Amino acid sequence: xxxxxxxxxxxxxxxxxxxxxxxxxxxxxxxxxxxxxxxxxxxxxxxxxxxxxxxxxxxxxxxxxxxxxxxxxxxxxxxxxxxxxxxxxxxxxxxxxxxxxxxxxxxxxxxxxxxxxxxxxxxxxxxxxxxxxxxxxxxxxxxxxxxxxxxxxxxxxxxxxxxxxxxxxxxxxxxxxxxxxxxxxxxxxxxxxxxxxxxxxxxxxxxxxxxxxxxxxxxxxxxxxxxxxxxxxxxxxxxxxxxxxxxxxxxxxxxxxxxxxxxxxxxxxxxxxxxxxxxxxxxxxxxxxxxxxxxxxxxxxxxxxxxxxxxxxxxxxxxxx
Numbered sequence: 001x002x003x004x005x006x007x008x009x010x011x012x013x014x015x016x017x018x019x020x021x022x023x024x025x026x027x028x029x030x031x032x033x034x035x036x037x038x039x040x041x042x043x044x045x046x047x048x049x050x051x052x053x054x055x056x057x058x059x060x061x062x063x064x065x066x067x068x069x070x071x072x073x074x075x076x077x078x079x080x081x082x083x084x085x086x087x088x089x090x091x092x093x094x095x096x097x098x099x100x101x102x103x104x105x106x107x108x109x110x111x112x113x114x115x116x117x118x119x120x121x122x123x124x125x126x127x128x129x130x131x132x133x134x135x136x137x138x139x140x141x142x143x144x145x146x147x148x149x150x151x152x153x154x155x156x157x158x159x160x161x162x163x164x165x166x167x168x169x170x171x172x173x174x175x176x177x178x179x180x181x182x183x184x185x186x187x188x189x190x191x192x193x194x195x196x197x198x199x200x201x202x203x204x205x206x207x208x209x210x211x212x213x214x215x216x217x218x219x220x221x222x223x224x225x226x227x228x229x230x231x232x233x234x235x236x237x238x239x240x241x242x243x244x245x246x247x248x249x250x251x252x253x254x255x256x257x258x259x260x261x262x263x264x265x266x267x268x269x270x271x272x273x274x275x276x277x278x279x280x281x282x283x284x285x286x287x288x289x290x291x292x293x294x295x296x297x298x299x300x301x302x303x304x305x306x307x308x309x310x311x312x313x314x315x316x317x318x319x320x321x
Contacts, residue, residue: 002127002321003031003032003033004031004032004033004134004135005027005028005031005032006027006028006030006031006089006112007026007027007028009032009088009089009249010026010112010114012130012134013127013130016057016126016130017091017116017118017123017126017127017130018116018117018118018136018257019091019114019115019116019212020114020116021112021113021114022092022098022103022113022114022115023106023107023112023113023114023184023258024107024268025110025112025175026087026089026112027110027112028085028088028089028110028111028112029110030054030087030088030111031088031273032056032088032089032131033054033088034055034131034135035131035132035134035135036052036055036128036131037055037056037057037058037124037127037128037250038051038052038053038055038056038057038058039057039058039060039063040057040059040061040063040082042169043077043082044063044066044067044081045078046078046081047082047225048081048082048085051082051085053085053086053087053132053237053283054088054126055085055087055088056088056089056090056091056131057082057089057090057091058090058091058093058120058123058124058127059088059090059091059092059093059096059098060093060094060120061094061096061120062094064092064096064098064099067079067099067102068099068144069136070302072100074196075100075101076100076101076105079101079102079105080105080128083105083106083109083111086109087111088111088114088115089111089112089113089114090102090106090111090112090114091113091114091115091116091118091123091127092113092114092115092116092194093114093116093118093119093123094117094118094119095115095116095117096115096122098113098115115166120303121284125138130306132188133186133188134192136186136187136188137187137257137258138184138187139184139185139256139257140183140185141154141156141182141183141185141256142156142159142181142182142183143155143156143157143181143183143227144163144164144166144167144177144179144180144181144183144204145177145178145179145180145183145194145196145276146167146171146176146177146178147172147175147176147177147178147224147227148170148175148177148278148279148281148282149175149279149282149283149286150280150282150286151230151231151285151286151309152178152194152227152228152229152230152231152232153170153230153232153233153249153278153281153282154183154194154229154231154232154233155233155278156232156234156235157236160207161236161237161268162235162268162274162290163180163233163235164180164181164204164205164206165206166259166274166275167180167204167279168204168206168214169274169275170217170275170278170279171214171222173275173279175222175223175279176221176222176224176227177202177204177214177223177226178194178195178196178224178225178226179194179195179197179200179223180196180200180202180203180224181197181200181204181205182196182197182200183195183196184196184197185204185229185256185257186257187256187258190259191228191259192228192229192256192257192261193226193227193228193229193260194226194227194228195225195226195227195228196225201215202214202215202222218293229256230259230261230285231261231262231263231264231282231285232261232262232263232264233258233266233278233281234263234264234265235266235267235268235274236265236266236267236268237267237268237269238267238268238269239267242267252264252265254265255301257303262285264281266278266281283284
């Protein structure tokens with residue numbers, strides 16, 4: 001997203017960060033556009049050459065103690081020097097009272113000031129995490145996301161092909177449903193995180209039955225709020241004219257939000273057990289993650305056998321000669 005107003009930030013994160021408004025209003029001229037935060041440091045002494053004014057400003061015990069030790073005139077000058085920039089907002093941590101005349105100057109410049117009882121370091125970690133999630137690139141994919149043996153399988157395919165039925169069967173066998181129908185995907189630190197729609201939650205639409213509440217039927221252990229997406233499983237109708245992968249040596253990949261993940265295409269036809277295949281895909285991914293590739297191992301063994309047979313054939317021919 002391009003930016004988030006301070007009012008919106010306060011509405012979203014106020015409870016989690018224990019924020020209380022110390023200014024007249026949470027409105028600010030400058031929206032929040034980055035997930036990083038800033039502590040004034042040398043800016044309070046007058047050095048503002050590299051001051052990162054577009055970030056949320058955090059005032060902890062060190063900054064407050066420094067300001068309180070200044071004379072009234074010097075303190076005002078230090079605060080005016082920092083607040084010459086259009087900062088999105090200021091958060092004072094540890095339940096400390098902001099030193100005068102911070103609120104007065106901030107109100108004049110329309111820079112909201114918040115207070116919180118949280119210690120500075122936990123506040124920074126929690127705030128950064130919340131902003132990272134808010135500003136993470138995102139997209140929505142039509143499919144089902146299931147946690148199978150700890151592997152996030154994104155099941156895709158045309159509408160009506162059986163994605164929800166496959167996901168439901170996996171849940172019945174012990175997997176955990178993350179999302180069905182629409183999967184919201186966010187990229188965080190080059191990792192894809194999938195989650196469901198807040199309105200739909202963990203309900204599924206099964207053709208011929210209707211809406212199924214997975215949590216109510218299978219229990220709390222059958223669901224989870226979010227999961228890293230590791231593999232996309234694309235379901236397609238069987239087409240005899242297509243040349244499907246037989247050995248698994250040529251790995252295919254797909255790209256979602258500029259992140260590359262393995263893509264497994266599974267041709268389906270009546271009677272084929274897609275659930276067992278999906279579980280096998282998850283287990284195969286885990287085996288490869290631990291450094292063992294069954295397809296490559298099989299290929300190497302086959303090549304060794306062919307070499308031995310060729311060598312035996314050469315030796316037999318030499319003996320005859």
